[in-house]
Amino acid sequence: MENDGESGGENGMDILVIGGSRYFGKRLITRLLTAGHRVTVLNRGSAPAPTGTEALVADRDDERALERAVAGRTFDVVVDQVCYTPRQADIARRVFTGRTRRYVMTSTVEVYGDLDSPGAAVAESAVDPAAVPVDLGLPWEDPEFRDAHYGEGKRQAEAVFAAAGPGLPVLPWVSVRVAHVIGGADDFTGRVEHYARRIRAGEPVAVPPVNRPATYVYVEEIAAFLAWAAGAEFTGPVNAHSHGELTTAEICAAVQETTGGSVEFRETTTDELSPFSFARAYAMDNSRAESLGFRFSNASDWLRTAVAETLGRDGDLGGAA
Template identity: 50%
Template structure:
């Protein structure tokens, strides 16, 4: 596994071990590997060093948690070509964001299927400044689209891209701070900035995402993109209502027009994903409202903990 130093990646390692699999973790060594795994400390961006570190090893499957650019994907495709039969990349809902690519318009209320972004035909531009951190941050979605495309067009192994919804849960492990943003504002009674006509998005619990990645790596032979999201799209006001019920306070909003900046998970454009393909392949999802109150409670426990 490439990455796996935090959040659902660490949980995936534990679940692979519990299922009896031998696990090797590849990362730069910024944090120790979980007990019982082989740890290869190497920078994935250094192709020669990566190939040297791999030595003569072969793998049944590679799970890539931290591939953000076509350059990284091309290095990995060369390094792991002939070493693995299957490659699973963790991708993102952001590949569907119509604000970052010329994608077909999807009617509001229609959940977006995988075929809207086909990595087998997506244009790859290696000449763009992917090594520039500011450029990469501003082009995160396109970096993921092109990384998928490199693997899909490589043909050196079977490839699947797990396109994850917004991941929540895990208390202090949820490092983005987006759920904490809402909890703080609603608890303190301060205004949450939201679009007046905010559109729904989709979410997934970090444990469910780890379960789907385990399934993608060890159960299904399906290739291509697979959307990963719990049932039940939710807009920012629905999210706020769940949090408000947990903290015992009323959410206060300040409305802004479409196109203006707003809080996380307030969207003025539609790209909530469909999980129908994963279901058809045999994976079962929970409903967002089944786990979201517990995720909020975990985050509250963290915010209430003494510092």
């Protein structure tokens, strides 16, 4: 990987991370601290703040509590790892406008969920947040509704930050549209483990009749990207993923190499599909990020290492990360 994880070469910033207690959020915080930044972590107190950081405790859905937690404070950058709904974005915009010069929201490839462009990687312009309608009245506080509308929630959250007009304060913002993340022994999603269980047992893997490839990013690489984005100057949406697309077969082959067993695919249009198998195009275009100065690795270079890490092997299987 060609990036050192430092935030644009600008050391000594005061950075607030909202969330960040697990997976690539933990790695982001480690990189920020290593680069010499002062890091404050805000969460609900359910997990301790990492060593070397300052802790703030508040429920980010409670505007008054969030206001009290950051009263009298300003930050160079806020990195929001847990903004899932337009309501959360609306609160954050009010609370942090005037308290930070830059707001970085972790978004998702799922914002492109209604698109299907086979053969063409999707650029940021395919979903313009300024054109996305926002409905704060939907039951965003309902976990089941929120999970079922994950991509829409992120789209509308981006739209809240992008909104402009008379009386609306300016908050320079970035939305990092993160590809599917692979790697790390602490991967809590269970997606790679799903394949490992089926391959070990010789059970078929359910895929659509036309199973399209997708873009992915290594867990360490997305942490490096977010650290870099914190210290950059650009605004607006940016796609973040490693070069190259991966197929379900390639991921399964890496799992099989680590676990043994055999891979059998079963085409279906009715059963629940396996993770990382897609009936529609799911590839992003990362040329904007590269033109701004970040250099991504190739997914084929780290796939075997990432799978081995997730499945509890030492990861030294010839992959480069």
